[in-house]
Amino acid sequence: MSTAKLTVDLTALAENWHALDALTGCETGAVVKANGYGLDAAEVSLALARAGARQFFVAAAEEGAVVRQALGPGPGISVFSGHMEGDTALIRDHDLIPMLNSVDQMLRHMESHPAGRFGVQLDTGMNRLGMEPAEWAALRDIALAQKPVLLMSHLACADEADHPMNRQQLRSFIELTANNDVPRALAATGGLLLGRDYHFDLTRPGVGLYGGLPFTESRPVVSLALPVIQIRDLAEGETVGYGNVWTAPRPARIATVAAGYADGLHRALGAGGVMLFADDTPCPVVGRVSMDMITVDITDLPTDPDSLEILGQHQSIDTLAQAAGTIGYEILTSLGGRYRREYIA
Known part of the structure; x- marks a missing residue:
């Protein structure tokens, strides 16, 4: 198969x-x-629920509906974007918990779904989502009287343990949430690793679950093997790929593998000297990454491979991301729809 x-x-x-x-x-x-x-949200949510997770977080109500269909009733599913216009039916029908970000969202939720659960997201300095301190001060008593199930915020610099923003946001969150008994959540993966001062009642790890930094102890979750379509011999001085950007410095053996930027392997990988691996032996990408194919120098391999691994035990999502000038999150979320997917339980 060429997939x-x-x-x-x-x-x-x-x-x-x-x-x-x-x-x-x-x-x-x-x-x-x-x-x-x-x-695949359904697959990973089910696996995490079996592991013991009971609180799940998504970005949008539509995502929450998919997770609810997978998990069934019971687990909490919170929506970071809150209660957007047009979301009421999804929130109500799938028992979602919007993290309300503004007075407008609070009014929308109270008017359209007054019996529904909700949380409140507070801005402690990231200036992205959540009620600002003055807004929260004006709304706090009214909101708390409606019995929110969670008060949360998000750290801007948690992947830098010594960054002063972490302590600044921690102080702000403590001040904004003082003197009430509503459960609190501040830490995603990076915040969780900062220590228990940041944990409060609930942590919500993300990328660390999937094998990404800053959780250095995480096990790789994804492996990606690219089938070899064709192998050819090049003489010294011959070129490879679009634009003739790579010239063989010696006689070389080149494998063309079946994947490209349409599959989430960014075009920038070609310029980064990214390594694909066959049994621990690094094989550099040569030439430009194209839509469906990547060319790889396999001159130093003892035998011709049927496939080459670009993600797995020998290369993490963050190593690959560094070569492409991006982050592991983008590598993961860009993985394309053409791959044959296998889930190992």
């Missing part, structure tokens, strides 16, 4: 959740937005 194979290790995903949960003294949820970080 690349993407393998998702659901056991590793569950073990990553357990490892992060063990670092906390509170409940540990799971972020499954962006279609479970590109790995």
Whole structure:
């Protein structure tokens, strides 16, 4: 087959959740937005629920509906974008918990779904989502009287442990949420790793579950093997790919593999000298990454491979991301729809 194979290790995903949960003294949820970080929200949500997660977080109500259909009744499913116009039916029918971000969202929720659960998102300095301190001060008593199920905020610099913004936001969150008994949540993966001062009642790890930094102890969850379509011999001085950007410095053996930027392997990878691997042996990408194909120098391999691994035990999502000048999140969420997917439980 000429379609690349993407393998998702659901056991590793569950073990990553357990490892992060063990670092906390509170409940540990799971972020499954962006279609479970590109790995299929239904599959990863079910695996995480089996591991013990009972609180799930998504970006949009539509994502929440998919997770609810997978999990059934019971687990909490919170929506970071809150209660947007047109979301009422989805929130009501799928028992979603909007994290309300503004006075307008609060009014919309109280008017259209007064019996529905909700949380409140507070802006502690990131200036992205959430009620600002003055807005919260004006609304706080009214909101608390409606019995929110969670007060939350989000850290801007949690992947930099010594960044002063972390303590600044922690102080702000404590001040904004003082003197009430509503459960609180501040930490995603990076915040969870900052220590228990940041944990409060609930943590919500995301990328660390899927094998990404800053959780250095995470097990790889994704492996991606690219089938070799053709192998050819080049003489010294011959060129490869669009634009003739790579010239063979010696006699070379070149493999063309079946994947490209249409599959989420960014065009920038060609310029970064990214390594694909065959049994630990690095094989550099040569030439430009094209829509459906990548060319790889396999001159130093002892035998011709049937496939080459670009993600897995030998290369993490963050290593690949560094070569492309991006972050592991983007590698994960860009993984394309053409891959043959296999889920290992």
